[in-house]
Amino acid sequence: MESEAELFLREARAAAQLAHPHIVSIHEVGRDEQTLLIVSEHIDGVDLKEQLQEWWFTSRDAGRVDQDGGRGGALREPAGPLPGVF
Numbered sequence: 551m552e553s554e555a556e557l558f559l560r561e562a563r564a565a566a567q568l569a570h571p572h573i574v575s576i577h578e579v580g581r582d583e584q585t586l587l588i589v590s591e592h593i594d595g596v597d598l599k600e601q602l603q604e605w606w607f608t609s610r611d612a613g614r615v616d617q618d619g620g621r622g623g624a625l626r627e628p629a630g631p632l633p634g635v636f
Contacts (some may be wrong), residue, residue: 555586562588 551559559579566576578589 555581558586 560583562576565573565624566579572632574593576588577591578587580587580589600606
């Protein structure tokens, strides 16, 4: 059975083969002693922690979405398209 580390490296190498304007390019995949790493291109913008805080919603919000049948009428995503999402 494949270890989690081997699976991570295999998936990262597969992702490195992708070339698309909406996908971050991966330049290198590897291991440094106990650390697995992916070296990717730099993308300007806010960091993920900041973005998640902006998008965070409460369990009450989630319940409203569920009551809406998932149609999105109760809770909308932030104004405009998500950065980097096609």
